[in-house]
Amino acid sequence: MDLLTDIINVKTEGNTDILNITPEIEKVFAKANITEGIMHLFVIGSTAGLTTIEYEPGLVEDLRNYFKRTAPEDIDYKHHERWHDNNGHSHIRATIVKQSFSLPIFNKKIILGTWQQVILVDFDTRPRSREIVVQIFGKTA
Amino acid sequence: MDLLTDIINVKTEGNTDILNITPEIEKVFAKANITEGIMHLFVIGSTAGLTTIEYEPGLVEDLRNYFKRTAPEDIDYKHHERWHDNNGHSHIRATIVKQSFSLPIFNKKIILGTWQQVILVDFDTRPRSREIVVQIFGKTA
Amino acid sequence: MDLLTDIINVKTEGNTDILNITPEIEKVFAKANITEGIMHLFVIGSTAGLTTIEYEPGLVEDLRNYFKRTAPEDIDYKHHERWHDNNGHSHIRATIVKQSFSLPIFNKKIILGTWQQVILVDFDTRPRSREIVVQIFGKTA
Numbered sequence: 001m002d003l004l005t006d007i008i009n010v011k012t013e014g015n016t017d018i019l020n021i022t023p024e025i026e027k028v029f030a031k032a033n034i035t036e037g038i039m040h041l042f043v044i045g046s047t048a049g050l051t052t053i054e055y056e057p058g059l060v061e062d063l064r065n066y067f068k069r070t071a072p073e074d075i076d077y078k079h080h081e082r083w084h085d086n087n088g089h090s091h092i093r094a095t096i097v098k099q100s101f102s103l104p105i106f107n108k109k110i111i112l113g114t115w116q117q118v119i120l121v122d123f124d125t126r127p128r129s130r131e132i133v134v135q136i137f138g139k140t141a
Numbered sequence: 142m143d144l145l146t147d148i149i150n151v152k153t154e155g156n157t158d159i160l161n162i163t164p165e166i167e168k169v170f171a172k173a174n175i176t177e178g179i180m181h182l183f184v185i186g187s188t189a190g191l192t193t194i195e196y197e198p199g200l201v202e203d204l205r206n207y208f209k210r211t212a213p214e215d216i217d218y219k220h221h222e223r224w225h226d227n228n229g230h231s232h233i234r235a236t237i238v239k240q241s242f243s244l245p246i247f248n249k250k251i252i253l254g255t256w257q258q259v260i261l262v263d264f265d266t267r268p269r270s271r272e273i274v275v276q277i278f279g280k281t282a
Numbered sequence: 283m284d285l286l287t288d289i290i291n292v293k294t295e296g297n298t299d300i301l302n303i304t305p306e307i308e309k310v311f312a313k314a315n316i317t318e319g320i321m322h323l324f325v326i327g328s329t330a331g332l333t334t335i336e337y338e339p340g341l342v343e344d345l346r347n348y349f350k351r352t353a354p355e356d357i358d359y360k361h362h363e364r365w366h367d368n369n370g371h372s373h374i375r376a377t378i379v380k381q382s383f384s385l386p387i388f389n390k391k392i393i394l395g396t397w398q399q400v401i402l403v404d405f406d407t408r409p410r411s412r413e414i415v416v417q418i419f420g421k422t423a
Binding site for chain 1 (some may be wrong): 144186187219232235236237
């Protein structure tokens with residue numbers, strides 16, 4: 001059993017920017033010698049989250065619309081009274097999506113559906129540089 | 142420390158079908174020789190998710206109603222323009238619930254509350270055959 | 283590679299009580315000899331959940347308001363017909379937030395953002411005593 005930790009750096013536009021990070025994850029995985037195990041992903045910060053989607057422009061827009069409906073920008077947030085910023089909705093959306101996600105590794109492959117990609121969603125209200133911690137552990141070849 | 146990977150196959154009705162998969166998980170666990178560790182579960186695909194609930198018919202209906210309120214079927218989804226199908230709501234619901242879930246193992250038991258079961262929620266609009274990857278790792282007896 | 287399992291006991295007020303459990307998690311971590319690895323957290327039960335937030339009173343209230351909007355207390359829940367209690371909304375909220383959360387460990391530190399704390403959210407309608415299973419595994423010093 002071995003364990004590897006790496007960091008992916010991703011530049012985002014913020015404002016519920018939804019990025020397919022599967023290629024970056026695959027690159028980290030290619031450097032590991034793990035044939036069977038688990039990949040744990042974690043985006044650092046309280047205004048971003050990780051999940052999966054079929055990454056195509058229509059669904060990306062549909063997902064943004066989901067967040068606009070359930071945690072709109074233009075309602076009252078008490079958070080704004082503290083910092084006089086305007087990203088209360090960013091925090092709430094990120095708290096619901098959460099920052100951690102795990103994927104199985106088997107036969108020296110990351111297991112995902114054919115139409116399934118791992119996405120970083122950056123809910124903050126400005127462009128950000130994000131760090132995603134990638135941890136791979138399991139059996140070696 | 143050891144690691145075991147297995148697959149559970151589950152047939153669903155789709156349309157936010159909510160299935161208690163705890164018995165199937167327990168069967169996989171019974172084959173493992175892990176006394177203390179973590180079980181990682183992952184359902185393959187972008188229109189299903191994993192979480193827990195007190196599995197009783199009332200709550201199952203309440204959970205379906207939650208999804209109808211927050212990601213209704215009958216609103217506009219841009220995803221439908223791409224594929225001319227009608228499962229935009231299925232994708233959005235699954236992206237929120239997410240496909241990965243982990244459980245502790247201690248004293249050679251899976252830790253869950255007395256009134257808590259692991260559920261597969263299949264949001265797709267048709268019956269599906271789902272694969273859930275079960276991974277158990279930790280200390281052996 | 284080593285693995286440690288511990289339990290944190292937390293008393294809550296219920297009613298979507300939102301508690302910062304980061305100090306308790308740090309205490310457990312300080313007892314472990316893990317320099318690089320993963321911390322898995324799991325709150326036992328079907329009416330509580332784990333996630334992260336910038337823990338300040340404004341956002342805590344904003345998060346409560348999110349749940350009031352998306353899974354209100356005062357709508358019809360079929361769950362109430364079964365047990366004649368009134369915590370249908372508690373279950374639904376917990377099923378969405380989920381009970382499991384993982385954090386990276388690197389350089390003998392738990393990785394979290396500067397303004398990011400791990401929270402226990404207790405959705406039940408009464409004070410509860412909660413058990414959070416903390417599991418730390420990875421490379422030892």
